[in-house]
Amino acid sequence: xxxxxxxxxxxxxxxxxxxxxxxxxxxxxxxxxxxxxxxxxxxxxxxxxxxxxxxxxxxxxxxxxxxxxxxxxxxxxxxxxxxxxx
Numbered sequence: 001x002x003x004x005x006x007x008x009x010x011x012x013x014x015x016x017x018x019x020x021x022x023x024x025x026x027x028x029x030x031x032x033x034x035x036x037x038x039x040x041x042x043x044x045x046x047x048x049x050x051x052x053x054x055x056x057x058x059x060x061x062x063x064x065x066x067x068x069x070x071x072x073x074x075x076x077x078x079x080x081x082x083x084x085x086x
Contacts, residue, residue, distance in 0.1 A: 001083045004076040013072030014065050021064045025057065 028039045028051075040051045053056030 007078035012070035017068030
């Protein structure tokens, strides 16, 4: 069985997380009413995120990158550990 590269898998998770974050952020500009309020409230759960400010956008992107990287490292590590033959 093939082992996963921790660094490569984590980097790919970060890229995927950032693309999803960007799509979600842009999508929020097309919403209105209660949906827009819900969308903005959910994004506001990210540490440092504030809707409509460049600094808040960057802090949200950093938060997504950190969590995606941690998740990617964990998933790759769990995969590699589970592949050990006994």
